[in-house]
Amino acid sequence: MLKYEIFINPKWLRKLNKDIWEDELVPAELRIGENRYAVKISYRGNVIRDKKKKSYRIVFDKPSIVDGAHEIILNAEYIDVTMSRNKLSFDLFDRIGVIAPHSKHVLLYINGYSKGIYLEIESFDQYLLEKRNLPDGPIIYATNNRANFSLLTKKKELKTRLSQGYTLKYGNSEDLAELEKFIAMINTLSNEDFENEIPKVLDVDQYLKWVAGVVCTQNYDGFIHNYALYKNGKTQLYEISPWDHDGTWGRNIRGRLMEYDYVPFTGYNTLTARLLHLTPFKRKYKDILSKILENDFNSKVQEPIIHDLFETLKPYMSIDPYITSNPDALEQEKEVIFDFIRKRNAYIKEELTTFIS
Template identity: 25%
Template sequence: MLKHKLIRLAATACAVMLAPMIAYSATDHEFKEGHFHYSDEALANARKDVKMVDINVSMNGTDARVLFLKDPNDKSTFAADFSIEGERFEGRIKSFGSSTRAMKKKSIILKIKGEKWKGYKNISLNSMGSDGSMMRAWMAWELMRDMGMVVPETYYARLNINGEFIGYFLYIEWLGGRFLERNGYGAATEFYQATDATYCGDFRHSHEVDNCWTKLAPQGDDKSSMKSFASAVRSAPMETFDKFVAQNFDDDSLVNWIVTNTLVSNGDTYNKNYFMAKSDKTKKWRVIPWDYDLTFGQSFDMFVKFPESLFNERFQYYYTPDLGVFNPMKAKTLLNETLKAQFYAKLKHLIGKEKNGPEKTFGWFSPTVMHARVENLAHVLEAGQVKQKYGARSPESYDEQYDAVSHFGLARPFYLESNLFSTFEWSYRNTEQMKEYVAFTQGKDLFPGYLEKKADEAPSSKLAKASDVKKIKADIAPVGEAKKGLDEHEFMAKLLEKPFTGRNASVSSDDSLVVFDPGYGYFLTRLDFKSSYKVADFQAEAEGFKPPTYIFEGTSPDQCIQRSWVLFSRIPSLNIKADIMLEYFDEHSQKNELGGIKNEHAVNLWVHKGEAWMPLMTEVNQKSNTLKTYDFNLQAGRIYRFIACAAPESKLYSKPVGR
């Protein structure tokens, strides 16, 4: 078995090719890409014109100042006149917010008196205050819309109040009767919203419907239909959950929801931030997703207080599909073989591995298409961040933000491919959520004979006690070969005797190369070559979460990123110049490689080529946690060791991201 694993590991580490990803570029360009593919239609769609609506508001000057100063939970409104796409309205204006209430830039609601705009009296303008790039929610809605999901209309709005530019906002269609009507639902359609609470709308407990679901339509307090559905979700066997989904859900809304959350790394859902609609025609349910600002690498820090827990400079792209709280719908989808196959097929199509769907979405989430989309949006949105009245950013800060989104688009497909479709396939059965699922179901779904065999030992309550859970877990054999308690990734790390390592090759048709760890799926380096070559074959290694073993004299290891890198060419005759990008981890306050570094912009790379340490001019992105040096000479036969430290010389060699 070990021999076979090593053979598969070697095969996985073979040549993969990625086209040039020139960060900070101000031009549109197409990359030659050999690892993830995409359709011409998907690339053209990423470069399409971005709709921007002008909204001009006239109101009392004092009211205009107070609007962004008062607590957004204050329900008071102010009189105002609106001009929207040339149409004039009278009404009221107010600020609102939930998690964004601590930010200067509040979200806004325009309440129209009399005539409606596009059939709506309420115009919701999301401030995007939690997203420094202003791209994340828009891209998530675009992805779901292109997948054919029922989601609200969204487009950007340029807001001016009394002739003063306030900023760019995201118009999100009001989810109510008009939304249902526009999507073909009748007047008797039932529409529910999950309560915004930590544990609520996740269908775990029988009493949760009254407390956790607000009925929006039709009017009335009768929630019997939702209660029946919640009970059926909990009791439906995992083995036949695909049949339950076919009988109770319209189209692929459940699987598509999980696919979207997996791609954009959204964990702030499954217990809140979604709606459920039951058609009065088909009598089936549909998931209506909601709230996608904390995605595309935005990292929640559970170890600090609000608002820093949500609004921080942390970043990640390495969460598996079980991200977010436990929900029986998600659990049974990921454990049912038929639904899991659908889930995997959709992911492969969207990242550009299998052309098993529409042209428009083939490679929608490939690095090439994602980079083109981010560059396109950056041209449109930069002025909104730099010049907006509340919460403005510097041009350098905005460059960091949108470049971090671009890095997510590069790294996420590699991570998903490595973890879901490669040497050690990710298994939901081996996760912490799986243990919670076993406790929730007492093993009935996964191991139908287990509880019958242990009937006398089974607890009488619906949820197992901690001791019972421990016993159940102990009795269940791990999937695959037993490895003395190590999971698949830990086993491979032991096998390689290094935390992260990878090797990739490219041919002369390409001028960029990404090296990633084939087991963890972590990005190791990107080489943007400056001259042609016949074959490039590089190996990269990273020792993470520990001080560099070797440093230059006079520097404390605590003032260095707690990671070091090794890079070398495996082609004896290759001498080439390249831009080199490396990364480090800063996921949250308890999991990062910052050591004692307080200012990441003070860090620069140092290289040892066999003689002495030399500093390198370094471009630092503290948002995506990437370090880049330009025009580096890579000579065959040399091993290059890199460290990143904040030494006194750093201010001469380090600079923030720019374009």
């Protein structure tokens, strides 16, 4: 496991800690092996910021690009005793053909003090597109639960603007205006017009693969939050990618157990509901989801992946000052995940038998 060492002047560290909700970046140095990089750093996240083990946003300064990335995320994974649910989710999405951030575990030290095991996650930005040889295009983050593709908020209040819940990561104001047109279209077209027009602005197959991934991992927040929209510059179609998938694989974002059938196999949000109301899209979804259950999301495929990942973490757990779990606890949680996979797979298969009448 790679060792990341961050050195930060105490005055800048005090500035970070003065207001943990401040997003302003401060200067630091990052050392990875023999390499040294001038970087800027801030805390990140919502639930995690007031925890003892915090997550960080790292932006490369000199040089500005390292291994094809301008910025990375170091996620504490503090509430997840396995420190792995995000990675397992991203890897599943990648496997089924959905653009997802790549990730790896690292050991983090700040000013010589161990901060434990962290998950390094790619930033979903224009540099990721370039690194993967994807066409340039705007990227918009769904940053709160108003990003539900609806005219209404979660509380059934009329939105003051249709781009509520979204933050522009890469692009310009015109891209947000185009997003508002897309959301208006989703909510106002007749069923016949929607069926004809939606494939002209949305990569439907790719979107349904994403729905299937969220459904399999059972990310309760994933349909209205924690995703990125990317408008492919070549096809001019919207594509969608996952973000923050720690409340998954049988646990919610607080780490509590969730019943295997808590999230419906059809998911939820306005766009998904409209697609799955129409028979041609229902057939596509059933075919996509059935193949994923058969080839990707099942015990035979996932258990060896999870076992190997957990084995790589075990030797380093004792040096993480913030976690109370140990290798035995990791083994117990592995069985929780295995049980979830078996039950979730069987539940979805059963639901699909009566999906299309």
